Amino acid sequence: MTVIKKLVTLLRGSAREIGESVVDSNATRIYEQEIIDAKHSIEKAKGDLTGVMAKEMQSAREIERLKKEITRYEGLAIEALNKTQEGLALDVAAKVGTIEQELEEQAKAHASYALQVSKLKELIKSAEARIREHEREIGIAKTTESVYRATQSISENIGSGGSRLANARESLERIRARHEDLADRMTASQALENELGHQALEKKLAAAGIGSDADRTGKVMERIRARQANPGGAASE
CATH class of the missing domain: 1.10.287 (Helix Hairpins)
Incomplete structure (x- = not known):
């Protein structure tokens, strides 16, 4: 009881x-x-x-x-x-x-x-x-x-490492890291293209005086000098 x-x-x-x-x-x-x-x-x-x-x-x-x-x-x-x-x-x-x-x-x-x-x-x-x-x-x-x-x-x-604000900062850092990685990849891709791509080869050929664009500047100067020496020739054409 x-x-x-x-x-x-x-x-x-x-x-x-x-x-x-x-x-x-x-x-x-x-x-x-x-x-x-x-x-x-x-x-x-x-x-x-x-x-x-x-x-x-x-x-x-x-x-x-x-x-x-x-x-x-x-x-x-x-x-x-x-x-x-x-x-x-x-x-x-x-x-x-x-x-x-x-x-x-x-x-x-x-x-x-x-x-x-x-x-x-x-x-x-x-x-x-x-x-x-x-x-x-x-x-x-x-x-x-x-x-x-x-x-x-x-x-x-705010206060503890596992708080919402701390988690938000971690998320921001991950976003920044991803953006930096993407920028690095783009830079590396451009560098690789400059080194190994089609444009790189054309630049090397031009530097060696090979190809249709090799002496383009010289030809343009010759044409300009010819017109200078014969002013009426361009008009008659």
């Missing part, structure tokens, strides 16, 4: 550690969602506030209506007295008393609505100010996380 209890305790501890790890790794996302939830609550509070404000306006209109009723019935009571209708004036006075009682109830309700509106407005303003503060904090937290990730990426990519 003791072993089973220890195993259960171990499982509970592992579950707690896993849960804390998940929360820690997603802390920013959870924080952001909590801000979103708070915004929804504020929107709901604003809806409730509009409802209370509507009741406050309605009670204010009702108060004005009752005041007008009282004024009207008091005028009627005065008319009744002027016509020596004492009993009728008394009935009207009773009506005024009933309306005044209703007016008092409406005034209490209106005062209550006004107090609720004032409190809700203050709560909403305070909550919105806290949310703006939290939004600034989440912005700072996101920026900090981005800096940490960039720093970690730089640390992973």
Whole structure:
């Protein structure tokens, strides 16, 4: 039984550690969602506030209506007295008393609505100010996380011989070596062509005074001198 209890305790501890790890790794996302939830609550509070404000306006209109009723019935009571209708004036006075009682109830309700509106407005303003503060904090937290990730990426990519940056440099060196090898091959090919190819043989023949191009320069000079000696001969041809 003791072993089973220890195993259960171990499982509970592992579950707690896993849960804390998940929360820690997603802390920013959870924080952001909590801000979103708070915004929804504020929107709901604003809806409730509009409802209370509507009741406050309605009670204010009702108060004005009752005041007008009282004024009207008091005028009627005065008319009744002027016509020596004492009993009728008394009935009207009773009506005024009933309306005044209703007016008092409406005034209490209106005062209550006004107090609720004032409190809700203050709560909403305070909550919105806290949310703006939290939004600034989440912005700072996101920026900090981005800096940490960039720093970690730089640390992973430069430092060790087997890092990505080192591998990239090795690739660049291989490309350079391949280009140098290709350039050397082209140079060697040109040198071989100059030494053993058709052009090399022609150059050797020309240098030895052999072939059709051997004394081309001499022949051209002879033709130029002949034209110089006989200027009209070229024109007559």
